[in-house]
Amino acid sequence: MTIRNCHAKHGNSENNPYICVCGCQLSGIAMKKIAFFSKNLDFGGIEKVLIDYANYLSSDNEVYFILGTRRGGLLSYLSPGVGIIELHAEALKQSLFRLVDVLRKNRFDVVISGSESCNILLAIANCLIPKRSKIITSQHSFLNSDTSRFRHEVLLPWALKRSSLTLCVSEGIRDMLVGQKIRPSKLRVLYNPVDRAKILENSKKEIKDYGDFLVFVGRIYEVKNIPFLLKSFKIFLESNPGFKLVLIGDGPEMDRSRQFGEELGIGDRLVWVGATSNPYPYVRQARALVISSLSESFSTVIVEAMCLGKTVVSTPCAGPMEILHAPEYGYVSKSFDDCVEFAGLMDYAIKHEIPSDKLEEYSKGFDSPVSAGKLGSIIDEVTGRH
Secondary structure: OEEOOOOOOOOEOOOOOOEEOOOOEOOOOOOOEEEEEEOOOOOOHHHHHHHHHHHHHOOOOEEEEEEOOOOOOOHHHOOOOEEEEEOOOOOHHHHHHHHHHHHHHHOOOEEEEOOHHHHHHHHHHHHOOOOOOEEEEEEOOOOOOOOOHHHHHHHHHHHHHOOOEEEEOOHHHHHHHHHOOOOHHHEEEOOOOEOHHHHHHHOOOOOOOOOOEEEEEOOOOHHHOHHHHHHHHHHHHHHOOOOEEEEEOOOOOHHHHHHHHHHOOOHHHEEEEEOOOOOHHHHHHOOEEEEOOOOOOOOHHHHHHHHOOOEEEEOOOHHHHHHHOOOOOOEEOOOOOOHHHHHHHHHHHHHOOOOHHHHHHHHHHHEHHHHHHHHHHHHHHHHOOO
């Protein structure tokens, strides 16, 4: 394991990876020593959220990312003030004892994890050191009935109960965890942050002119309900033949989804952009953002679209419903499988767009300084240091 740089950017000693070349110990440089734990920094919503928090908190604290592997398209988003500790482990389960060693030697004031796997591994590692760190776990999604019952009914509740607090990205997630017998006093609702300034700046990049189009942003996999979206869009085209659907993202269902689009006869109206770290120019030029998911705990892309004044059309997932307060800030369908209804809602949205200034103002409540400031207060509560 190695530390790529310390908070003071002095570089670490070759003889001792926990001491800077200038001789300073890596503990006690800043007000609080905070670490975020993630497998890597590949493109993903959880990773993006943790980066936003780390960047904001690094201005007043000593902040690190503990990564299984130092890779990912989001690495460039990290502030220079955030250090990286690499465990050199492709599989998380292979990193357990290296993580134990890092926790034991660094004595962080608090360690924050994002994914369920990281929550579980961090809780196990923390139990294996004599002087334990305070840990904050976070739950970003609803439990998937298709995955291991042992993981969700035994391991995850065990891990959350051994954390100081668990962050819930929506009220719906909080209610779910209460149902899992996690004490309400150990749960805090904290909406995902969005960096409004960076979104606005990045949205100015020039892209190809696609004319009128709707945009989808997300991972292309089963939960995103892409076949439903494509069938709905085909119906939408009957009254809006000049439109295209731009899909930004990649995933295991990409090839199958593209083939299905061809089978529907709308392949020439679909633009598959693939994964990108900057979807904002596409969102800015789109007429509306569409969310077709079967499940969303909190859809960060909805708030990002609002930053750019864009109307949103979504299926009735708990997270989007909590954000949109339909029809106040966007439109939500009544079902997940009625293509005619969803097509009609998309048609209605482009003809009755929510005022952009209203959406932009509403998005300010999710801005990174606001959410990160709330996380800072939660860290103060957990550590007892203000």
